[in-house]
Amino acid sequence: MRRNPCIFNPIDHTPMFIADLFDNFLIDLDGVVYIGNSPINGSAETITELREMGKKVVFITNDPRNSPKGYSEKLSSMGILTLPSEVITSSTAIKHYIRERCDVRGTTAFVVGTKELKEELKQIGIKLLTGEDGKSADLVIVGGHAEFDYAEMKTATIAVRSGAGFISSNRDPVFPTKEGLVPATGAILASIEVASGKKSISVGKPERVIFDVAMSTLPEGGETVVVGDRLDADIMGGKNANLSTILVLTGSTLHQELQDSQIKPDYVIGDLSELLREREYDRA
Numbered sequence: 001m002r003r004n005p006c007i008f009n010p011i012d013h014t015p016m017f018i019a020d021l022f023d024n025f026l027i028d029l030d031g032v033v034y035i036g037n038s039p040i041n042g043s044a045e046t047i048t049e050l051r052e053m054g055k056k057v058v059f060i061t062n063d064p065r066n067s068p069k070g071y072s073e074k075l076s077s078m079g080i081l082t083l084p085s086e087v088i089t090s091s092t093a094i095k096h097y098i099r100e101r102c103d104v105r106g107t108t109a110f111v112v113g114t115k116e117l118k119e120e121l122k123q124i125g126i127k128l129l130t131g132e133d134g135k136s137a138d139l140v141i142v143g144g145h146a147e148f149d150y151a152e153m154k155t156a157t158i159a160v161r162s163g164a165g166f167i168s169s170n171r172d173p174v175f176p177t178k179e180g181l182v183p184a185t186g187a188i189l190a191s192i193e194v195a196s197g198k199k200s201i202s203v204g205k206p207e208r209v210i211f212d213v214a215m216s217t218l219p220e221g222g223e224t225v226v227v228g229d230r231l232d233a234d235i236m237g238g239k240n241a242n243l244s245t246i247l248v249l250t251g252s253t254l255h256q257e258l259q260d261s262q263i264k265p266d267y268v269i270g271d272l273s274e275l276l277r278e279r280e281y282d283r284a
């Protein structure tokens, strides 16, 4: 894949915006566009301007606590007019993964996740089992949700130990909130993996599945870049998918962590608006 080795216009050597290097932007949400329900300064204006420049913007998130429609409404309320088809969640990736590998008619699943995730799985024809019935499910599917409890951990563990297929949305250990970093899907998943002695197949970032689904919505050709705030999910994922990467320092990653990490993004910016500022960013 072609990588731009420099940030200057090769014709007249004038400085370029980092945004000029790319046609398609796969942008993470939490920690990049907003934190919780608070938009990050300048993100709405930047995304609007990218689109006015003719760039394609697709949002890609590991967080399955909301549906693409829910995210599109949340973004639109922040001034970032977005269609549900422009949001790829780890639920979208789970559906894609299952549809490619299972005859969904008659497949049963025990889902540790939000009602939005459950609804999306029902829409493709999977029968959801609840309570004790979950122990005999064909699949155990784990996404993050705030009401996770011991009964769910137990049912999921017994089902996986009995041979159920084991799929997870992602392994993110924490996510940023105003209170600080709090447990995410990876923390819930770890408990079931430890108890069952089996490792799940994860389809969200940094795995390729979610990026392949996102890429399938983009026009053919053009340079695509992954923009995110996590080294182990966004940047590692971009690398796994053979895409360029930009780390944004508004979310989970601190400058010191970047210095210490083996995972190096192609570019580092302080916040999204630096995509459109001249030379106020570093090559990593």
Ligand SMILES: [Mg+2]
Residues within 6 Å of the ligand: 028, 029, 030, 031, 032, 228, 229, 230, 251
């Ligand atoms: Mg993030």
